[in-house]
Amino acid sequence: GAVVSQHPSRVICKSGTSVKIECRSLDFQATTMFWYRQFPKQSLMLMATSNEGSKATYEQGVEKDKFLINHASLTLSTLTVTSAHPEDSSFYICSASHRDSGNTIYFGEGSWLTVV
Amino acid sequence: QKEVEQNSGPLSVPEGAIASLNCTYSDRGSQSFFWYRQYSGKSPELIMSIYSNGDKEDGRFTAQLNKASQYVSLLIRDSQPSDSATYLCAVISNFGNEKLTFGTGTRLTIIP
Numbered sequence: 610g611a612v613v614s615q616h617p618s619r620v621i622c623k624s625g626t627s628v629k630i631e632c633r634s635l636d637f638q639a640t641t642m643f644w645y646r647q648f649p650k651q652s653l654m655l656m657a658t659s660n661e662g663s664k665a666t667y668e669q670g671v672e673k674d675k676f677l678i679n680h681a682s683l684t685l686s687t688l689t690v691t692s693a694h695p696e697d698s699s700f701y702i703c704s705a706s707h708r709d710s711g712n713t714i715y716f717g718e719g720s721w722l723t724v725v
Numbered sequence: 726q727k728e729v730e731q732n733s734g735p736l737s738v739p740e741g742a743i744a745s746l747n748c749t750y751s752d753r754g755s756q757s758f759f760w761y762r763q764y765s766g767k768s769p770e771l772i773m774s775i776y777s778n779g780d781k782e783d784g785r786f787t788a789q790l791n792k793a794s795q796y797v798s799l800l801i802r803d804s805q806p807s808d809s810a811t812y813l814c815a816v817i818s819n820f821g822n823e824k825l826t827f828g829t830g831t832r833l834t835i836i837p
Contacts, residue, residue, distance in 0.1 A: 615768075641823050652813065652829045653769070702768050706823040712757060714815075714825050719768040 611637050611707045615717030622724055627691045630720045632703030638683035639705035643714070644676075647700045659686045693724040728752060729816050731828035740837050744801040748814030748828055751795070757817040758790055760799045762810045763830065769813055773799060804835045 612635040622628045632642055640661050645653040657667045657678050665678035677689040686705075690697055702719040706712050730749050738744040746760070757776055761769035773788040775781045775797065781788045787800040797816075801808055814828040 643824070652827050655824065655826075658824060700766075704825075712817065712823050713771065713774055714759070714823070715771065716761075716768045721766075 611635075611705070611710065611713075611715045613639075613703065613705050613715045613717040615703055615720055617720060618718055619721045620723070622693055622722070624694055624724055625692055627689055628693060628722060629687055629689045630701055630703070630722075632686045632688070632705070632717050634684045634705045634707075634715075637705075637707050637709065639686075639707065640683060641706040642680060642686040643704045643706075644678060644686075644688050645702045645704070647702060647719075653702060656688075690722065693722070695724045698722055698724045728826045729814055729828040731812075731814050731831045733829055734832040735834055736831055737834045737836055738804050740804055740806060740835055742804055744804045744808065744833055744835070746799040746801075746812050746814075746831050746833065748797045748799075749795055750797070750814075750816045750826075752816070752818045753792075753795060755792075755795075755816045755818050758788070758797045759815040759817075759825070760786075760788060760797075761813040761815060762808075763813055764810045772812075801833075806835045806837050809833060809835045 614633045616631045642659040644656045656671045657665045659665045659680040667673045680686040703717045704714045760772045763769045775788040775790045785802045789798045811830040813830045815825045
């Protein structure tokens with residue numbers, strides 16, 4: 610299957626700082642990427658849809674100024690958590706849509722963010 | 726009513742038996758259906774995709790789709806302890822809309 614790489618896999622940051630998570634599609638071009646957040650023992654919650662070259666579409670209740678998403682190329686999207694707080698600690702997962710595989714969605718490995 | 730519903734479990738199945746996981750969805754216009762497996766602390770992994778009514782088999786896994794009943798299931802034959810995970814049902818509602826809607830997942834435990 611297609612490969613989506615996410616980096617870093619784990620990050621610890623101090624409260625008030627910002628942290629950037631990268632999502633790359635390694636062997637296909639992804640015009641659309643998605644960012645999810647998952648709290649322990651809960652399902653994935655879609656945060657935003659990222660389209661290459663345009664502004665991200667955020668889900669209701671997700672602060673666009675806090676979770677900055679950039680999709681500058683067909684293989685890279687980034688999520689920046691700004692002014693992080695302990696309640697932002699979560700598992701962040703990106704995914705990419707592979708059009709040549711019937712729009713199958715492939716997930717990155719996820720990034721554990723801990724804000725201390 | 727939730728868009729995608731699954732029994733949260735836990736579902737316990739003896740090793741070697743068939744595990745049956747079920748999912749219903751509310752949007753009758755849904756076109757694409759997926760089953761993902763998620764181990765604790767890991768990202769979801771695609772198991773099966775299905776787009777048309779009927780059965781689709783891949784190794785020990787069989788996905789079944791019934792659009793009239795708005796129902797999709799996953800059967801795991803010859804269950805192994807390594808199949809113990811949370812299984813997520815996901816649906817894409819419309820062509821051109823690639824947004825996945827997930828169920829809450831069913832936690833499956835295979836008992837040796």
